[in-house]
Amino acid sequence: MSFDTADNARRSEHPVHPSFVERWSSRALTGEPIPDTDLLTCFEAARWAPSGFNAQPVRFVYAHRDSEDFGRLLGLLNEKNRSWAHKASAIIFVLSRKDFVFNGQTVQVHSHAFDAGAAWSAFAHQAHLLGYATRAIGGFDHKAAPIVLNLPNTHAVHVAVTIGRRAGLSDLPETFHAQETPSARRPLHTFIHQGQFQGESE
Numbered sequence: 001m002s003f004d005t006a007d008n009a010r011r012s013e014h015p016v017h018p019s020f021v022e023r024w025s026s027r028a029l030t031g032e033p034i035p036d037t038d039l040l041t042c043f044e045a046a047r048w049a050p051s052g053f054n055a056q057p058v059r060f061v062y063a064h065r066d067s068e069d070f071g072r073l074l075g076l077l078n079e080k081n082r083s084w085a086h087k088a089s090a091i092i093f094v095l096s097r098k099d100f101v102f103n104g105q106t107v108q109v110h111s112h113a114f115d116a117g118a119a120w121s122a123f124a125h126q127a128h129l130l131g132y133a134t135r136a137i138g139g140f141d142h143k144a145a146p147i148v149l150n151l152p153n154t155h156a157v158h159v160a161v162t163i164g165r166r167a168g169l170s171d172l173p174e175t176f177h178a179q180e181t182p183s184a185r186r187p188l189h190t191f192i193h194q195g196q197f198q199g200e201s202e
């Protein structure tokens, strides 16, 4: 991406809480266990995310690295992602329920994916505040995931997420070394529009 240069890396244009800028998605992880209490705190943060109708459609399936389920969840990732994600302390799949019972009627929750995204963001932010790195992963077997995760067709699967303590480059395959650094963001003026959408400037 053209904005992704060392020049504008991770500098806020306007004052924000430093934790927004300091969070970044490391691939190099130590593989050490994460206490359940920390993982539950991250899920708790996700629980307080806003959602359409307050339907709270987000669901999580997770496995600690030292559990039997870890290999099954890791096995869903594509080879490239598996090559570093095997050092995660836990892998979490972010799901959502697509329907909702409202006044006795089952209705579709059009915002289920959006709501799951908001919940993942809260999860990631809380993890950062606890000193963990998270990384969302869209590169997984989207056909096999609902089967392996035992999902009914009322539920969608969005991303896998790794969580763990950040490690040094020696814990990461060399092919990722150059990318193991915080990335930049497009300038603010390129995506905010007053009054009406004014087209893409860059």
Ligand SMILES: Cc1cc2nc3c(=O)[nH]c(=O)nc-3n(C[C@H](O)[C@H](O)[C@H](O)COP(=O)(O)O)c2cc1C
Pocket (backbone or CB within 6 Å): 023, 024, 025, 026, 081, 135, 136, 137, 138, 139, 140, 159, 182, 183
């Ligand atoms: C929906 C989604 C899918 C992603 N898929 C992958 C992936 O398959 N592999 C990977 O290494 N990173 C993946 N990422 C991580 C992004 O590349 C990363 O969040 C982005 O470059 C911004 O960097 P930052 O999170 O460090 O700020 C994904 C992120 C999101 C939100």
